[in-house]
Amino acid sequence: MADSEDASFDEAGAAESGPTPVGVKLGSTRTVLQYVRDDEVETIRTLTCLATYEDALTGEERVLFGEQAAQEYPDEVQYMLRSGLPEDEDRAELASKFFAEVVASEGLDADSAVVYAIPTIDNEPGLANLNSVIEESPVGDALVRSFPESLCGAIPAFGEDLRAIDEVFVAVNMGSTNLEASAYRHGEQLSPFVSGAVTGNEVDRRIANAVEEETQGRVNVDLTTAREYKEEHGDFEEFEPFTDVIQQPGGGAHEFTIERSVMEPLDDYVDNAVDEVANNFLAQLANDHMKPYQLALSKPIVLTGGMACIPGIVDVFEKRLSAELDRDVECISADRPDLAPAEGARRIAERLIE
Secondary structure, three states, X not given: OOOOOXXXXXXXXXXXXXXXXXXXXXXXXXXXXXEEEOOEEEEEEEEOXXXXXXXXXXXXXXXXXXXXXXXXXXXXXXXXXXOOOOOOHHHHHHHHXXXXXXXXXXXXXXXXXXXXXXXXXXXXXXXXXHHHHHHOOOOOOOEEXXXXXXXXXXXXXXXXXXXXXXXXXXXXXXXXXXXXXXXEEOOEEEXXXXXXXXXXXXXXXXXXXXXXXXXOOOOOOOHHHHHHHHHHHOOOOOOOOEEEEEEOOOOOEEEXXXXXXXXXXXXXXXXXXXXXXXXXXXXXXXXXXXXXXXXXXXXOEEEEOHHHHOOOHHHHXXXXXXXXXXXXXXXXXXXXXXXXXXXXXXXXXXXXXX
16 A cells, blocks of 8 residues: 555444445645545545656556655656645646546545545636546545535544534634635535635745754755654644754765744744634624624634644644633644544545445
8 A cells, every 4th residue: 555544443333335435635735535444444645746657668657646756756746736726737637647546556446435625715717627636536436525624624623423514613724725714504614714825835935944044054955844844843832953964065964953943933823823813714704604603712613734733733823812812712623633634524425325
């Protein structure tokens, strides 16, 4: 199994027969699939990228995806969903080829019920291209549906089954390409909000710049390395300075220590995210739907997306949002916010085929 993480859950409601329930999140950086096989839940997490090469013996085109593609063909690998959606037909074709390879690697058959977690983005051409990727997928003969990513990601945060569908609550999706927020009333999306100004990708760029500044120009890291620093070392609870080594162009190695370059951009990210949520999204929600606004703030606010994986960020966001609103609010997240949208989508698929 290429590029995967397996997880087994003893969950009630897992499909015993019939179509295979599959939850999918096609992300700008990573794609996650979750499906049920032999009463066990399998989770596949892979980089959303592919590379092609010519078979030396047959001359046929071969396709690699995920970490293998990024490692073996770093100069040629293509990330087709960098903006969150396939922007044109070429990227849609690449996304279709990528997803077909992922599905084939898992041996998923066409007779499956597939639910896609899709981003809240005001981009009709991109959404149309994503729909074409979904429609041309080699899976989903039994059923194909899509639901908002933040709703799917909130389902595991509320516990077992689909309790989130029966709640009135707010979800904030802290993604790589956008900050999204929505209120949900029994599954109905209210006042969806999207900001491209506060993103995980921007944190990566700021970390790269901060590393250069902290090392007084001696070290330049690319965005992939900056993202790895963020994911491996970012920690609002127990951050510790760390060292790394780079090879010098003329030979030899240079060791350096990072003390500020990861947490300062992350700290700014939380401040900016709180400002967007409190002063733009929640203000608009209160204006449009006062009663649901009041109900939602009395319930936990769910944080989803890759940035919500940073240790301690949920508590920090809760504290700063409470201060900004001048009222106590509670924030929660799933144990694995990066996997939560696919898990929530898979649970919906299970319910739909019952």
